[in-house]
Amino acid sequence: MDILNAFVAILNYIIVPATAYGAQLALGALGVTLIYGILRFSNFAHGDTMAFGTGLTILVTWAMQSAGLSFGPLPTALLALPIGIALTAALVLATDKVVYSYYRKVRAAPIYITMVSVGVMFVMNGLTRVLIGVDEIKFADGARFLISAPDFKAMTGLTEPLAIRATTAITVITAALVVWALFWFLARTRTGKSMRAYADNEDLALLSGIDPNRVVAVTWVIAAALATIAGTLYGLDKSFKAFNYFQLLLPIFAAAIVGGLGNPLGAIAGGFVIAFSEVSVTYAWKKVAMYLIPGYEPEGLLQLLSTEYKFAVSFAILIIVLLFKPTGLFKGKSV
Amino acid sequence: MSTHQPKAAKGGKWRAPAMFGALAVLFILEGTVSNTFFSGHWDNALGILRVGLISAILALGVNIQWGYAGLFNTGVVGFLALGGLAPVLVSMPATPGAFAAGGWGILIALCVAMATLVAAVFLWGRLPVRLRGWAVAATLVLGFFAYRAVFDPAVEAVQAINPSAQGYLGGIGLPVLLSWPIGAALAAAAAWVVGKTALGLRSDYLAIATLGIGEIIVAVLRNEEWLDRGVLNVNGIPRPWPVPYETNLQQDPGFLARAASFGLDPMTGSTLLVKLLYCLLFIAVLGLLIWAAQLALNSPWGRMMRAIRDNEVAAAAMGKNVTGRHLQIFIIGSAVLGLAGAMLISLDGQMTPSGYNPLRYTFLIWVMVIVGGSGNNWGSVLGGLLIWFVWIKAGEWGPTLMGMLADHLADGTLKSHLVDSAPHMRLVIMGVILLAVLRFSPRGLLPER
Numbered sequence: 001m002d003i004l005n006a007f008v009a010i011l012n013y014i015i016v017p018a019t020a021y022g023a024q025l026a027l028g029a030l031g032v033t034l035i036y037g038i039l040r041f042s043n044f045a046h047g048d049t050m051a052f053g054t055g056l057t058i059l060v061t062w063a064m065q066s067a068g069l070s071f072g073p074l075p076t077a078l079l080a081l082p083i084g085i086a087l088t089a090a091l092v093l094a095t096d097k098v099v100y101s102y103y104r105k106v107r108a109a110p111i112y113i114t115m116v117s118v119g120v121m122f123v124m125n126g127l128t129r130v131l132i133g134v135d136e137i138k139f140a141d142g143a144r145f146l147i148s149a150p151d152f153k154a155m156t157g158l159t160e161p162l163a164i165r166a167t168t169a170i171t172v173i174t175a176a177l178v179v180w181a182l183f184w185f186l187a188r189t190r191t192g193k194s195m196r197a198y199a200d201n202e203d204l205a206l207l208s209g210i211d212p213n214r215v216v217a218v219t220w221v222i223a224a225a226l227a228t229i230a231g232t233l234y235g236l237d238k239s240f241k242a243f244n245y246f247q248l249l250l251p252i253f254a255a256a257i258v259g260g261l262g263n264p265l266g267a268i269a270g271g272f273v274i275a276f277s278e279v280s281v282t283y284a285w286k287k288v289a290m291y292l293i294p295g296y297e298p299e300g301l302l303q304l305l306s307t308e309y310k311f312a313v314s315f316a317i318l319i320i321v322l323l324f325k326p327t328g329l330f331k332g333k334s335v
Numbered sequence: 336m337s338t339h340q341p342k343a344a345k346g347g348k349w350r351a352p353a354m355f356g357a358l359a360v361l362f363i364l365e366g367t368v369s370n371t372f373f374s375g376h377w378d379n380a381l382g383i384l385r386v387g388l389i390s391a392i393l394a395l396g397v398n399i400q401w402g403y404a405g406l407f408n409t410g411v412v413g414f415l416a417l418g419g420l421a422p423v424l425v426s427m428p429a430t431p432g433a434f435a436a437g438g439w440g441i442l443i444a445l446c447v448a449m450a451t452l453v454a455a456v457f458l459w460g461r462l463p464v465r466l467r468g469w470a471v472a473a474t475l476v477l478g479f480f481a482y483r484a485v486f487d488p489a490v491e492a493v494q495a496i497n498p499s500a501q502g503y504l505g506g507i508g509l510p511v512l513l514s515w516p517i518g519a520a521l522a523a524a525a526a527w528v529v530g531k532t533a534l535g536l537r538s539d540y541l542a543i544a545t546l547g548i549g550e551i552i553v554a555v556l557r558n559e560e561w562l563d564r565g566v567l568n569v570n571g572i573p574r575p576w577p578v579p580y581e582t583n584l585q586q587d588p589g590f591l592a593r594a595a596s597f598g599l600d601p602m603t604g605s606t607l608l609v610k611l612l613y614c615l616l617f618i619a620v621l622g623l624l625i626w627a628a629q630l631a632l633n634s635p636w637g638r639m640m641r642a643i644r645d646n647e648v649a650a651a652a653m654g655k656n657v658t659g660r661h662l663q664i665f666i667i668g669s670a671v672l673g674l675a676g677a678m679l680i681s682l683d684g685q686m687t688p689s690g691y692n693p694l695r696y697t698f699l700i701w702v703m704v705i706v707g708g709s710g711n712n713w714g715s716v717l718g719g720l721l722i723w724f725v726w727i728k729a730g731e732w733g734p735t736l737m738g739m740l741a742d743h744l745a746d747g748t749l750k751s752h753l754v755d756s757a758p759h760m761r762l763v764i765m766g767v768i769l770l771a772v773l774r775f776s777p778r779g780l781l782p783e784r
Contacts, residue, residue, distance in 0.1 A: 042539040044409070099770055111407055111538040115705070116773055118409075118698055122766030125694065129759035246693070250550055253543045300487065304479075308558045315547035319532050322544065326536050 001158070006291035008160040018272075018279040020168040020237055023175035026271030027230035028248065029255035030182065030264055031223040037199040037262035038219045039100070041113035046227060046252065048124035049092065051245035053228030054235045055132040057084030058139050065141070073143040074170065077232055084232065089224040095120055096220050104216070121246075128242045137240040140167055160287075171233045178229055179268060182222070186264065191218055199262065247311070251278070254314040258321050260328025269329060278313045281305050351781050354717055361724055371735060372728070378603070381610035383727050384720070388617035389679050391719030393696075394703040395624055395712060396671030402710035402783065403632065403640045404664045407542040410529070410549025412696035414669045416688065417525055417552050418518030418676025422572050423563050423686050425514035427506035433493050438504050440489025441561060444482050451478025493561040503564045511575045515620075515677045522673025523666045525552065530665040535658035541665075549693060556688035569686040578612045581605040613682060620678065621716065624671065628712045640664060641710075694762065699726060702769045708779025717781055722765075729761035 028050060035043045043049075060080035064070075071079045099120060103113050146169050149161030186192040191214070198205040198215045206212060231245060238244075255274045259266025284301035305312065321328060362380050369375025393411065400406040408414075455471045455478075462470050494502045525548060533544035558565055574580065584590045584605040594604030631637050643650040643657055651657050680686055699722065707718020737757035744750045772779060 042542065044542075099774070102774060109538075111405065111542075112773075114407060114539050114542060115701075116770065118701060119766050119769035119773060122694070122698060122702075122769060123763050124766075126759050126762030126764075126766060129762065130756040133756065134759075247550065250543075250547050253546070257540070257543065306558065308554055309551070311547065311550050311554060315544075315551055318544065318547060322532055322536060322540060326540070 002291045002294065005158055005160040006288045008156075008158055008162050009288050009291065012160065012162045014276070014279050014283055016162075016164055016168060018276045020171045020233075021279065022272035022275030023171050024230050024234045024237065024271075025248075025251055025255050025275050026268040027175055027178060027226050027233070028252040029259065029267035029271050030179070031226035031230070032252055032256045033259070033262055033264060033267040034219055034226070035223050036256070037264075038195060038215060039104075039113075041110045041117065042253070042261075043223075044114060044117045044249065045121040045124055046223075047246045047249035048121050048128060048242075049088065049224065049227040050231030050234075050248065051128045051240075051242045052091070052124050052131070053084055053088035053224065054231035054240055054245070055128050055242070056087045057081055057228060057232045058132060058137060058235070058240060060084055061139055071142060073166070075140050075142045075167070075236055077139055077141075077236055078170070078174075081229065081232055085225045085228045088228045089221045092220045092224040093217060096216065101216075125242065125246065132240075132242070134242055137235075139240065140236045142166060160291075165237075167233075167236045171237055174229065174233060178226070182226075182264070185222075191215075195219060250311055251275075251314040254318040258317055258328055260330040263328065263330045266328055266330035273329075274314050274317060277317060278310045281313050282307045282310050351713055351717075354780055358717060358721055358724075361721075365724075365728075372732065378606055378610065381607065381614060383724055385610060385613050385617065385682065386679075387720040387723040388614060388621055389675050389682065390700065390703060390723040391716040392617075392621055392624060392675040392678070393672060393700045394707060394715035394719035395621075395628060396668045396675065397700050397704045398668075398707075398709060398712060398715040399628065399671060400665055400668035401704060402712075402715070403637070403644065404661055405538070405644045406534075406661060406665055406668075407539065408545045408665070408668070409542045409693075409697055410545030410547070410552075411672055411700050412691050412693045413545070413549030413552035414522040414525060414672035415676035415679070415696055416556050416691045418522045418673030419680040419686060420556065420563060421514040421518030421521055421673070421677045422506075422511050422680045423569050424506045425509050425517055426511040426573050426681075427569060427571075428508045430493075430496055430501045430503060430505035433496050433501070433504045436496060437489035437492035437561070440485055441493065441504070444486035444489060447478065447485060448482045451475060451482065454478070490561045501564075502567075503561050503569070511573050511681045514681070515575075515674055518677025519670040519674040522676065523670040526666045526669030527662070530662040534661045534665065549697060553688065553691045556686075556691070563686050563688065566689050568688075570684070572681060572684050572686065574684065575616060575681050578609055578616065581609055584608065617678065620674075624674075625712055625716065632712065699765065702765050705769055706772050706779055708781040708783060710783030711779070711781045714779050714781035714783075718779065721780075722768075725768075726761060726765065729764055730758055733757040733760045733764075 028046065031049075032043060032046050035041070035046070057077055057080050060083045061075075061077045064076050064080055069079065070076055099116060100113065103116060108116075143166045146164040146166050147162060149163040152162045153159070186196055194205065194210045195215050195218065197208070198210055198212065202212075205215075234245075234248070251274050252271075255270035256267050257270070258273055259268070259270030281304045284303040286298050286300070286302045289298055289302055290296055362384060365373045365375075365383065366377040366380035367373075367375060374380075393415065396414075397408060397411060400408050451474060455474045458470050458474060459467050493504055496502060529541075529544055529548050533541045556563055556565070560567065563569055581602075585601045590605070590608075591601055594601055597604065599607070632640075639650070639655060640660060642653075643655055643660055647657050700719075703718035703722040704715055705718070706722055707716070708714030734754060734757040737754055737760070741750045741753045744753075
């Protein structure tokens with residue numbers, strides 16, 4: 001019984017939240033890695049693109065709610081998501097036209113374009129604040145729990161509860177669908193194949209008649225969609241606050257680099273590696289230890305690091321990977 | 336970085352004096368003219384100048400890294416915050432009994448942590464490949480638990496001492512000016528750690544690694560109460576020599592007589608004098624740094640740095656140790672950032688870790704460097720002062736302008752939303768300025784020669 005209780009505690013406090021968080025990070029890292037692979041720079045504006053896209057989605061959600069639209073047991077934000085994506089994609093494409101296209105033409109150094117993306121980050125950060133403010137916003141509606149803690153206890157007779165929130169389930173399912181669609185697109189469609197060819201060898205791709213403008217535009221649209229979806233899922237699961245999205249930049253970059261920059265599969269693996277390490281290092285293991293070792297009464301919480309230092313976990317993993325395997329776990333680019 | 340060369344700078348040798356002259360006019364207008372745009376108080380003008388000078392030093396530090404060597408440091412806020420720790424550690428009085436209660440424990444714990452890392456590195460180098468992974472992991476895990484076993488009770492003991500006012504180790508009660516070089520040394524040490532891991536790899540890895548170290552340093556300052564009271568803030572950090580306190584001045588008959596002869600009341604006179612002295616002190620430091628930086632830039636060492644920046648492969652082929660030089664310059668630049676951080680804290684008189692915002696302290700500094708002219712030390716000074724002035728004033732102009740624009744709108748949610756959001760417009764303005772300079776004038780206001 002105690003072993004079961006310990007297992008449920010791990011499931012409830014580590015596996016379930018880390019899976020949701022990992023899925024959100026993976027979607028974010030996919031966007032970063034795609035832009036890195038095809039446009040060849042580290043996009044510092046990605047966190048704020050997520051914030052902007054989520055902000056737009058929240059506005060559309062509010063409009064729908066006041067118009068009386070709802071999505072049944074699902075959050076209205078999912079209904080608003082396509083509109084949010086379309087608007088964000090439009091903004092990102094406009095940004096590319098006005099800002100980035102020039103640097104591609106003059107073939108500026110990647111670090112210079114990274115610097116440019118910092119300027120874009122500034123603008124997007126400001127726009128998000130103007131659009132929706134700096135306060136914390138909760139916008140999840142619909143059903144709250146898939147399995148609630150009292151139900152689970154009554155059902156199994158265990159003392160440890162297991163709660164799976166609806167937003168967690170939605171996050172995982174949506175992320176799985178999005179990843180499946182993305183990989184299908186990259187592997188099967190003509191456009192997806194041309195994107196991969198362009199990422200592998202730009203000159204060869206140009207020689208074989210691939211239209212670079214089209215590849216770049218499609219990449220931006222996909223990146224905007226991934227950012228908006230990741231941001232909205234994160235906001236549904238936790239809450240929306242513009243500054244938190246800026247801070248997500250570090251774990252997202254860490255995930256992309258751990259997996260190997262430019263490698264989509266690696267980005268997903270990296271997202272889960274970062275999320276599981278972060279959650280398990282900052283979890284207080286006291287309860288689990290008491291179940292597993294009968295008669296053991298630890299003094300402290302058995303927490304390796306306090307939650308304030310969760311970014312230190314991403315950073316430590318990043319440093320370890322940089323020291324030992326700079327191209328990431330899955331082979332990424334190293335240009 | 337000059338990947339695409341625009342036309343040569345116009346104006347020749349009069350360009351810099353003209354720009355600085357225009358900047359001086361801005362500050363004089365702020366001090367004398369009172370209208371919608373300027374306050375007309377010297378008090379405000381000197382206040383902006385004071386922090387502007389520190390911003391100029393920060394910009395100089397970033398310019399040393401970016402302009403001399405093309406290193407992209409996105410963790411400016413971290414090095415600045417770490418430097419800001421120095422005034423607390425150096426010039427605050429020691430908390431009575433704190434060292435006896437837990438100070439030694441904390442020091443021993445930190446030594447254990449260091450010893451663990453050294454042992455891990457040593458084992459990694461010496462053991463056969465098959466064994467070393469496990470041995471290093473075991474060392475790290477054991478070391479971590481040993482560290483926590485010593486560290487946790489010591490921290491608890493320190494934080495239990497008079498928690499409402501102290502609850503931290505305190506400093507060693509030395510003059511605050513001494514803390515400035517120590518702040519620089521702290522930041523330099525952090526830069527060594529980051530540089531050692533992230534340099535020599537792809538150029539944007541350094542940007543990402545510094546983003547991380549920046550956030551972590553700020554998180555440490557925010558949470559380690561034994562060190563700097565965390566979010567409870569350390570107040571009453573003494574002022575640097577020669578700056579007096581206003582209240583003392585107001586009781587000094589000599590000062591009162593002099594203030595009266597200028598036609599100032601004691602209140603205004605004392606605040607003005609304090610701000611002026613701060614400005615002079617900061618100008619002295621800035622002058623010293625500029626002198627040193629110009630000497631370095633024009634020395635054989637500076638030429639080598641630029642040669643590396645412009646073509647790493649060629650420089651390496653000429654026998655230059657590119658990674659080693661990069662590490663050196665990254666440390667020097669970060670030391671300047673740490674110095675500025677210590678200066679900023681001794682100006683504020685308090686340590687408020689929650690105030691370290693990356694947008695304000697990292698990316699705004701970048702706007703200063705790029706606008707001023709990367710690679711040009713005087714450009715960074717100009718950019719620092721100018722952008723700081725615009726940043727402060729845009730915070731006031733934004734709402735005023737938005738108020739005027741929204742004046743003819745009907746009262747309602749749209750109007751209040753527009754007026755409320757106006758202060759955030761300055762982020763957009765700064766982003767647009769940065770993008771415009773990068774695109775149309777990548778060499779900035781004062782281009783590198």
